[in-house]
Amino acid sequence: MASVEYIQYSKQSLEFLRSNLTRAALTLSPFIFLIIYLSVGKYNVDFSSLHQLLFSDSIDRTIFLNIRLPRAIEAMIFGASMGISGASVQTTLKNPLVSPYFLGISSGAAFGAALSIAIFGYKSFFLVQPAAILFALVAVSLTLGLSKFRGQFTPVSVVLAGIIVSALFSGLLSLIQILVEPEKTQTIVAWMIGRLYTITWADVRVSAPLAILGILGLLYFRWRIFVLSMGDEEAKSLGINVERERLLVIFLASVATASVVSVTGIIGWVCLIAPHVTRFLVGSDPKVMLPASISVGASFMLIADMLSRTIWNFEIPVGIITTIIGAPLFLYLMRRALHEWH
Amino acid sequence: MSGIEAIELCFSYGNNMIIRQATFELQAGEILSILGPNGCGKTTLLKCINMLLKPEGKVLVDNIDLRTLNARDLAMLMGYVPQMHSPGFPYRVIDVVVSGRTPQLGFSVPSEKDYEIARNALVRVGVSHLADKFYTQLSGGELKLVLIARALVQEPKVLLLDEPTSHLDFKNRIIVLKILREIADDGIAVIMSEHDPNLASLVSDKVLLMRSKGDIVGYGSPKEILTPDNIVNVYGLNIEIFERGGSRYIFPIF
Numbered sequence: 001m002a003s004v005e006y007i008q009y010s011k012q013s014l015e016f017l018r019s020n021l022t023r024a025a026l027t028l029s030p031f032i033f034l035i036i037y038l039s040v041g042k043y044n045v046d047f048s049s050l051h052q053l054l055f056s057d058s059i060d061r062t063i064f065l066n067i068r069l070p071r072a073i074e075a076m077i078f079g080a081s082m083g084i085s086g087a088s089v090q091t092t093l094k095n096p097l098v099s100p101y102f103l104g105i106s107s108g109a110a111f112g113a114a115l116s117i118a119i120f121g122y123k124s125f126f127l128v129q130p131a132a133i134l135f136a137l138v139a140v141s142l143t144l145g146l147s148k149f150r151g152q153f154t155p156v157s158v159v160l161a162g163i164i165v166s167a168l169f170s171g172l173l174s175l176i177q178i179l180v181e182p183e184k185t186q187t188i189v190a191w192m193i194g195r196l197y198t199i200t201w202a203d204v205r206v207s208a209p210l211a212i213l214g215i216l217g218l219l220y221f222r223w224r225i226f227v228l229s230m231g232d233e234e235a236k237s238l239g240i241n242v243e244r245e246r247l248l249v250i251f252l253a254s255v256a257t258a259s260v261v262s263v264t265g266i267i268g269w270v271c272l273i274a275p276h277v278t279r280f281l282v283g284s285d286p287k288v289m290l291p292a293s294i295s296v297g298a299s300f301m302l303i304a305d306m307l308s309r310t311i312w313n314f315e316i317p318v319g320i321i322t323t324i325i326g327a328p329l330f331l332y333l334m335r336r337a338l339h340e341w342h
Numbered sequence: 343m344s345g346i347e348a349i350e351l352c353f354s355y356g357n358n359m360i361i362r363q364a365t366f367e368l369q370a371g372e373i374l375s376i377l378g379p380n381g382c383g384k385t386t387l388l389k390c391i392n393m394l395l396k397p398e399g400k401v402l403v404d405n406i407d408l409r410t411l412n413a414r415d416l417a418m419l420m421g422y423v424p425q426m427h428s429p430g431f432p433y434r435v436i437d438v439v440v441s442g443r444t445p446q447l448g449f450s451v452p453s454e455k456d457y458e459i460a461r462n463a464l465v466r467v468g469v470s471h472l473a474d475k476f477y478t479q480l481s482g483g484e485l486k487l488v489l490i491a492r493a494l495v496q497e498p499k500v501l502l503l504d505e506p507t508s509h510l511d512f513k514n515r516i517i518v519l520k521i522l523r524e525i526a527d528d529g530i531a532v533i534m535s536e537h538d539p540n541l542a543s544l545v546s547d548k549v550l551l552m553r554s555k556g557d558i559v560g561y562g563s564p565k566e567i568l569t570p571d572n573i574v575n576v577y578g579l580n581i582e583i584f585e586r587g588g589s590r591y592i593f594p595i596f
Contacts, residue, residue: 091430091431094430094431095430096430096431220449221449222451223444223447223449223450223451223452224444224449226433226437226441227441227444229430229431230427230430230438230441231424231427231428231430233389233394233422233424234422234424234427236394236413237392237394237416237417237420237421237422238417238441238442238444238445238496239413239414239415239416239417239418239444239445240413240444241412241413279431283432283434284431284432284433284434285433285434285437286433286437287451287452
């Protein structure tokens with residue numbers, strides 16, 4: 001008996017140690033990748049004197065403070081927003097195959113940006129971001145509005161409405177592209193490519209506040225998000241105001257993702273992949289999973305953007321990298337998950 | 343009164359009347375079984391009682407009108423165990439059970455104390471060994487017990503169960519009913535829908551017999567209501583009744 005208890009005890013403490021190690025690793029990983037990210041690149045920044053790097057008027061300082069740092073920060077904010085938004089949307093809709101992009105955020109944002117470029121030209125580029133955010137929210141509202149069928153609001157109807165709305169906005173985007181002058185079309189295409197090489201501190205200032213607000217909001221709601229995944233009637237009988245709270249969660253996720261997309265363009269797959277990687281690492285435990293998805297998303301984007309800067313002798317837009325990593329990774333995780341769940 | 347009272351509940355989808363004038367009362371500690379053929383409105387009646395639907399008429403729990411309560415306060419009075427649960431993500435059983443603390447928790451994450459309550463509920467329904475399993479991998483009977491545990495964690499005054507014995511084997515049905523009897527004996531009013539008049543008689547203090555379209559044939563003690571006449575009237579079956587040790591058993595004649 002004693003040995004059985006001992007084995008059980010040590011198994012428990014091993015489990016405890018394992019989960020704590022995972023947590024520690026997940027908390028630290030974005031910062032570790034940040035340090036690596038900042039230290040690699042085409043130009044070899046001299047890190048020997050931190051003082052000189054931060055306060056002297058050198059090219060090293062410019063590259064470090066005005067090019068690499070804002071880009072790294074935006075990568076992290078982008079990944080964090082996509083991670084937790086994807087995880088929240090999947091959980092509230094009880095559907096591991098959806099993401100904020102599925103609700104029409106990406107096509108709405110692209111349409112908004114294109115419309116702004118078409119009307120105001122690329123000289124008023126500062127208008128592109130608010131237009132992208134605005135139309136991303138318009139697209140999501142439309143999706144949610146259309147998905148309310150006979151007063152019912154089901155996960156399946158949300159996904160179908162999302163497909164319809166995305167198709168609509170993609171069509172309108174194409175229309176804009178053929179109607180405007182070729183230079184504007186080029187600008188629109190350039191905006192749509194998901195990239196981080198254009199990021200400056202100004203972009204960080206535009207996108208960070210709303211993104212962080214969305215992230216914190218979702219974190220605050222994480223327990224309700226979990227209970228929503230029990231299904232509408234059960235969530236209701238557990239004291240959740242289902243319609244209102246689900247809308248709020250989707251709204252917060254939309255705000256967070258739209259605000260980063262408005263400065264980076266359409267970087268795909270992160271909001272779908274990051275939640276799955278997170279579940280793979282920490283399981284579905286609601287208390288752990290949502291915070292962890294922030295960290296996983298941020299780390300994933302830092303790695304992807306590091307690859308985009310270094311694997312070729314010119315920059316590959318990070319959206320291409322996330323798609324190339326994302327698609328096969330998603331396939332692998334899905335197969336594994338389906339195997340494990342059933 | 344301490345318990346639940348439903349007064350003239352009516353519900354219709356459009357012109358289609360599903361529930362007609364359902365009136366009953368149940369003391370804390372009693373079990374009410376709702377019987378009737380498939381599609382007669384048993385589930386709809388349950389959903390009217392816990393306000394998932396919006397019925398006409400009143401439901402009072404400890405003299406509080408449920409229509410005046412918000413979702414959270416309602417969840418503190420009434421637990422609900424659905425007939426079917428389609429699992430989404432592979433949560434641990436203990437996490438599913440602890441979600442029953444949501445009305446008490448509000449927006450915060452459960453504490454060690456809440457987990458303790460959840461573990462005790464699992465012990466009470468006899469499946470504490472499942473705590474760390476994925477609830478996606480449970481059998482039908484295990485899942486039902488886990489969902490009952492979750493409802494107990496709400497610490498409700500009234501527990502509603504939609505066909506708690508459906509899809510369960512011979513033994514598991516009895517296990518579930520015994521547990522429901524114990525729960526009632528601890529002072530909770532239990533309302534469930536049930537198909538088998540014999541099982542209903544075994545545990546119920548009261549039964550409510552429905553015919554198609556929410557017509558209520560009778561409400562009272564099992565002996566009063568589950569008479570040959572009523573059974574023939576509702577199900578159109580020929581039956582034979584056996585009496586043994588003060589209990590009455592109903593068998594269909596083939």
